[in-house]
Amino acid sequence: MLSLLSMSKFRYLNNKGLTLIELLAVIVILSIIILLAIPSISAIMDKMNAEVCNYNRMELEKSYELHLTVESLEHQEILFMEHLFKFHTSICPVNGVITFKDGHVLCSVHSDQELDEDQMKRCLIYK
Template sequence: MDNGGDYQTYYNQGFTLIELLTVIVILGILMSIAVLSVLGVTERTETEVCEANRLELGRYYRVHLIVESKVHTSTAFKEFMLGYGDEICPVGGEISYDDRKVECSVHSVAANGNDEGDDGEVPYL
């Protein structure tokens, strides 16, 4: 009967250091995956919000030019922006109007250097 008592006291002592470290490492890996995915979602959301705001601003600006019978100039756009507000880009990019499009210094295609013909590979010489 003594063997049964030793068996019970041995397994009632709690977790070993290896078991605790294993659980902590697994939780750390899961947390790093979660943080990286949340950061990616946040960045995509900021880009989408900026794009939607720029499209809306462009429409309002074109209507403003028609209603006021004005021609686009950088001064006319700056005056329009004073009345519209500064919160177009969620990360504070500089807003400009070029070639009938509202551009952001952070989120626009030209600002990121993404050309449609560029597939990200090294060119063959």
């Protein structure tokens, strides 16, 4: 004799699959979750790229200032571009134009200060 509990298990095990409505409901719910997650993931990636760029610019600035001090040189655009070339790493993860202005390394994407067109043209040669 089968008890009621075993009968309900038997019915559940004989179920052949999900109905079309159930599948559509699952797909809609997953789509909504994905649509909500994409903007937050994008914002996190943008923030991380900015932090990487800021850190790399600080390291380049320290390195360049040390190079100028050790070699007893004054800042010149060509010296900075040569030093940037020797740095052997991409400073900005989104390929912003890197330049040196007023004692600071700037990025065309992540810096607060704007680069003028002449600086942009000179820097594009070294990209």
